[in-house]
Amino acid sequence: MNYNLYLSALLMAATCCSMVMTYLSWKRRELPIAISYGLGMLAGSFYTFGYAFEIVSTTLDHIRFWLRVEYIGIPFGSVIWIIMVLQYTGRQSLVHRRLITLLLIIPTLTITAHYTNEWHHWYYKSVTLNWSEGFPLVSLVKGPLYVVHVAYSYILFALGTALMFQMYLRANSRMKKQIALMIIGSWGPYGFTLVYLSGVIYMPIDISPFGFVFSGFFYLWGIYQFNMLRLAPLALQKVFESMQDAVIIFDLDNNLTSFNQSAKGIVEGLHKKHIGLPAFQVFTRYPTLLERIIQGPTVDSKIQISGQADAKFYNIHMSAVNDTNQKPVGKMLLLSDVTEMVRSEKKLLENSRQLKELNAFKDRMFNVVAHDIRDPLAVLTNLMELMEEELQTCGESHEEILQEMGQQIQNTFTLVESLLDWFRGQREGMVFHPVALNLSNVVEVNMNLLQIRSARKGIRIRSDIPLGSIVYADKEMLHLVLRNLLSNALKFTESGGIIQLQAERVEGKMIVSIIDTGEGVSADLTDSLFQEAYSITSEGTDGERGFGLGLTLCREFVRLNGGEIWFDSTPAQGSTFFFSIPTPPKATHFMASTEGRG
Structure with missing residues (x-):
């Protein structure tokens, strides 16, 4: 049996090895280097597979056919290999469409020249059979295009080897083993071809395809021992x-x-x-x-x-x-x-903070109830004391005192009912129900509540707010704000003073001002007057209780309604407290002449 059959079997084994490597590369095709490596193995398999049948063929036509099969892969092997080297050495950014197109010019020319050689004979000058080994082998006389193909392949091989050798010099000891296997494996096809073409050793057959057996061994070793080409992450x-x-x-x-x-x-x-x-x-x-x-x-x-x-x-x-x-x-x-989880945690923390605020709000509400009810009850107490004194003097009429007491008791009862209704609506938290309100009517109601007290101190309260001034606010909150600000103005205004209320519409809001001729706000209280933690109380001009939680509640209620509160004060000359409140939207802008009463 001629040895060409054994060589053919060996080449078929090399083909199977290349196909296995191609399959492994396909499984890792998400990696660019796996794609280039797999294509390289596929190109090599065409070479070994075709040559396995070429050396057992008996006619020149059969040999030419298998040469064409081999050249499906031969021209493109070097281009695929240099692309793989660029990727392996960290130069992936260089692998773009323009570079690949330029690299494929010579391979495209090579395969075209090979398939059309019978027309021009520029690739092979002649193709004949040689029976010197006892079986037919092809004898080829190379043409100029064949020389171009070989020169181009070895230029790419030299460039790729230089890149890997440069990488080897810079790499650590662990990487040096991987790179060395890569270099040795790459020398297989090129080294065997160089020996065959140089003629240094007589070779009747082309040993280039057997270089893939050599390469396959080193590549498999590198992949499975060192994960060399990163094909198995x-x-x-x-x-x-x-x-x-x-x-x-x-x-x-x-x-x-x-x-x-x-x-x-x-x-x-x-x-x-x-x-x-x-x-x-x-x-x-x-x-x-x-x-x-x-x-x-x-x-x-x-x-x-x-x-x-x-x-x-x-x-x-x-x-x-x-x-x-x-x-x-x-x-x-x-x-x-975990963005949603973080947001949920923040929401839980925010809910916890709101619960704490609601609990603190409940405590403040008890204070505001006491604050608003205290003054009417104090007036009732004074009237009762006055009645007791008058009853000791027989023969005098007490009708006027009884009427005032009845009116004050009725006002107090109305106030308590109003506060209780509002508290019931606040069980879910600090919510508000804005409606269109006639500001002048709201002011009138609260001036009436403080009429006896202002008369007793000899202070005149005057409203210059135009009739029909409509605002959009929570009714009870607006009452509480006005009551607190008027009450504080009374406390710190000397007998014979004047308290004046004004309102001006500015850019969709009503600016309400309460102007008094009192003693003003001292400099040491200016920065802390509206602070929630402020708990110092000052006595009024008649010994009344001074600033407490009333102003912090005013600030909170005004902000809930979409406004702001501030003041301007000159010691010993008086103060002006301002707060803004929205005006109704166009859809609800109507006359609310009776809103705000009671």
Whole structure:
């Protein structure tokens, strides 16, 4: 039996080896380098498969046919190989459509020239049979285009080898083993071809295809022992199929190896062209992530990876990826979106804060009830004392006192009923029900409540608010604000003084002012007058109780209605308290002449 049959069987085995490598690459096709490596193995399989049948063919026509099969892969092998080297050495960004197009010009010319050689004989000058070995072998006289093809292939091989050797010199000891296997494996087809073409050793057959057997051995060793071409990232196998979170894989030198689709939605601009690049180039805009990548295994919760105000929150888990022998082969960055959980926690905290505020509000409401009811009850007490004195003097009429007492009792009863109704509506919290109110009527009601007290001190209260001045506010809140401000003005105004109320409409709001001729606000109280924590009380001009919770409640009620409150005061000359209140929307802008009474 001629030895060509044994060589054919060996070449078929090499073809099977190449096809296995192509299959492994297809399974890892999410990696660009796996695609280029797989195409290279596929191109080599055409060469070995065709040559396996060429050396057992018996006619020149059969040999020409199998040569055409071989040349499906031969011209493109070097181009695919240099692309793979660029990706392997971290130059993925250079692999773009324009470069690939330029690299394919010579291979396209080569395969065209080979398939049309019988027309021009520029690739092979002659093709004949040689029976010197006892079986037919093709004898080829190379033409100029064949020389171009060979020169081009070895130029690319020299360039790729130089890039890998440069990478070898810069790499650490662990990476040197991987790169060395890559270089040795690459020398298989090119080295065998160089020996055959040089004629240094007589070779009746072309030994170039057997170089793929040599390469296949070293490539398989590198892939399964060192994960050389990053074709088997273990982290991707475990989590990519079911993981909804972002997963980003790095090698031990912090070069980007792979990422899933979710990662592209989180890291802006992340693209396959970044694979093979160092992390500091890819994540320049994400210093928080870059710090974790360089730091190594770590776990952080509720981190914002960008500086934007509305940026999402993530749990960051940086862990090591080990191979089956528990040796570290890379790193895995896992990003879990916990924005909704953070927002829910904030909402719970906000609800807790609101509950505390409601509890504090309840306490304040007891104070405001006492504040509003105290004055009428004090007047009733004074009237009762006066009646007792008058009853001791016989013969005098008490009709006027009895009428005043009856009117004051009725006002107090109406006030209490109104407050109780409002409290029932506030059980769910500090809500308000704005309606259109006639401001002049509301002022009139509260002036009547304080009429006896103002008369007793000899203070005149005057309203210059135009009739028909409509505001849009919660009825009871507006009453409480006016009552508190008028009451405080009475307390700090000397007998014979004047309190004046005015209102002016400005840009959709009514500015109400209460002007008194009292003693003014002292400088040491100016900054703390509306503070909620303010608890110091001052006596009025007749010994009345001074500032307390009334003004803090006024501030809160005015703000709830969409307004603001402030004051202007000159010691010993008087004060002016201002507050703004919205006017009704157009849809509710109507005369409310009776609103505000009672």
